[in-house]
Amino acid sequence: ASTLEDALDSLYQQTFDDFKLVLCDDASTDNTYEVANAYAKKYDNIILIRNEKNLKLASSLNCCLEYADTEYVARMDGDDISLPERFEKEINFLDQHPEFALVSCPMIYFDETGDWGKGKAIEKPTKHDFKRTTPFCHAPAMIRTKVMKEVNGYTVNKYLVRGQDYYLWYKIYKAGYVGY
Numbered sequence: 807a808s809t810l811e812d813a814l815d816s817l818y819q820q821t822f823d824d825f826k827l828v829l830c831d832d833a834s835t836d837n838t839y840e841v842a843n844a845y846a847k848k849y850d851n852i853i854l855i856r857n858e859k860n861l862k863l864a865s866s867l868n869c870c871l872e873y874a875d876t877e878y879v880a881r882m883d884g885d886d887i888s889l890p891e892r893f894e895k896e897i898n899f900l901d902q903h904p905e906f907a908l909v910s911c912p913m914i915y916f917d918e919t920g921d922w923g924k925g926k927a928i929e930k931p932t933k934h935d936f937k938r939t940t941p942f943c944h945a946p947a948m949i950r951t952k953v954m955k956e957v958n959g960y961t962v963n964k965y966l967v968r969g970q971d972y973y974l975w976y977k978i979y980k981a982g983y984v985g986y
Contacts, residue, residue, distance in 0.1 A: 807834070809885040810841045810842060810884045813885060813887060814842075814845050816888045816890075817882070817888060820888065820890060820894070821894045822893035826851050826875075826876055828853045828855065829842045829846070829853070829855065830856075830867075831857065832860050832861055832863070832866045833856075833857045833859050833861075855873075863967070864961065864970040868960050868962065871959045874955075876951060877950065879951050880896065880948045881944055881947045881949070886945045886946075888946070892946065893948075900950065906983075906985055906986045907949065907950050907953040907983035907984065908942065908948065908950065908975075908986070909948050909986045910942040910944075910946050910985065911927060912924055912926055912927045913943045925943060927943070933979050936972075936979070940971065940975065941985070942971070942975055942985055947971075953981070956981060957977040961973050961974070
């Protein structure tokens with residue numbers, strides 16, 4: 807709850823503003839749902855989901871995907887902030903490069919005291935890059951919806967509670983797609 811307003815405000819400051827926002831409260835125990843609901847009442851492009859029990863990230867993301875009827879799916883957590891041109895840049899890139907199924911970028915890491923680091927990225931990851939690291943940052947990723955649905959979204963099992971993104975990239979590459 808303490809970070810959700812900043813996260814949502816960053817989406818409403820996007821230079822590309824024609825988007826649908828699917829919010830999922832995964833049975834939080836603070837006032838996250840109340841914060842999300844206040845935004846849902848304020849903006850008509852929000853679909854708000856509330857899990858009765860904590861399903862964990864992969865299941866919650868799959869619940870959100872059920873509402874995805876847009877060309878692309880952008881990913882973000884409630885403690886992330888998107889830079890104002892994120893959607894515009896990612897959509898333009900994917901529109902201009904149909905050979906890529908997804909696009910992401912390095913994250914700028916921050917906390918309550920400010921920025922403290924920046925991630926690294928491999929421009930055009932190959933399947934061999936999976937041996938060393940996860941080739942994409944999850945939070946700033948944008949993925950073609952048809953690809954997400956083709957690979958059946960996120961895999962839900964006890965071994966992927968923290969690695970659902972890595973396994974998603976693997977499934978996308980295994981299906982013959984690549985990312986940037």
